Amino acid sequence: MNQPTRLQAFDQLPMGRDPASVRRRIEAVERVMEGLFTIPGTNRKVGLDVILDLLPIAGSTAGAAIGSWLAWEARNLGMSKAQIARLFGNVGVDWLLGLIPFVGAIPDFFFRSNTRNLRIIKRHLDKHHPATVLIDQR
Numbered sequence: 001m002n003q004p005t006r007l008q009a010f011d012q013l014p015m016g017r018d019p020a021s022v023r024r025r026i027e028a029v030e031r032v033m034e035g036l037f038t039i040p041g042t043n044r045k046v047g048l049d050v051i052l053d054l055l056p057i058a059g060s061t062a063g064a065a066i067g068s069w070l071a072w073e074a075r076n077l078g079m080s081k082a083q084i085a086r087l088f089g090n091v092g093v094d095w096l097l098g099l100i101p102f103v104g105a106i107p108d109f110f111f112r113s114n115t116r117n118l119r120i121i122k123r124h125l126d127k128h129h130p131a132t133v134l135i136d137q138r
Helices: 008-012 019-034 048-052 058-076 081-098 105-110 113-128
Strands: none
Touching: 019 048, 019 058, 019 113, 048 058, 048 105, 058 081, 058 113, 081 105, 081 113
């Protein structure tokens, strides 16, 4: 059976507001933003976030907008204000680092705000909505 590509998988994402649907959406967006492809010869994944940072200011701002959407989804899950502030803080640091023209992609390669935010959101979901836990099939 043919596996859908990472971008084709977006067609299959649920649009509901339930925690399981939110979990699948944020995991898919994180994969595209931080792990779209692996750099040949290394084990490091690169996503759209690093590529966008090659565009001065606009690219970093676009990445921050997508990261803010992840935080907004988390807010809709009922996460605490402290957790939401931490999510937006990670997005803000990523945005500030990305504002440095061309060189801003380098720190973004190591500071993966979307991955950090996904980890925080997953912890919340695992604790408050355990039915959404899925076994990784990788």
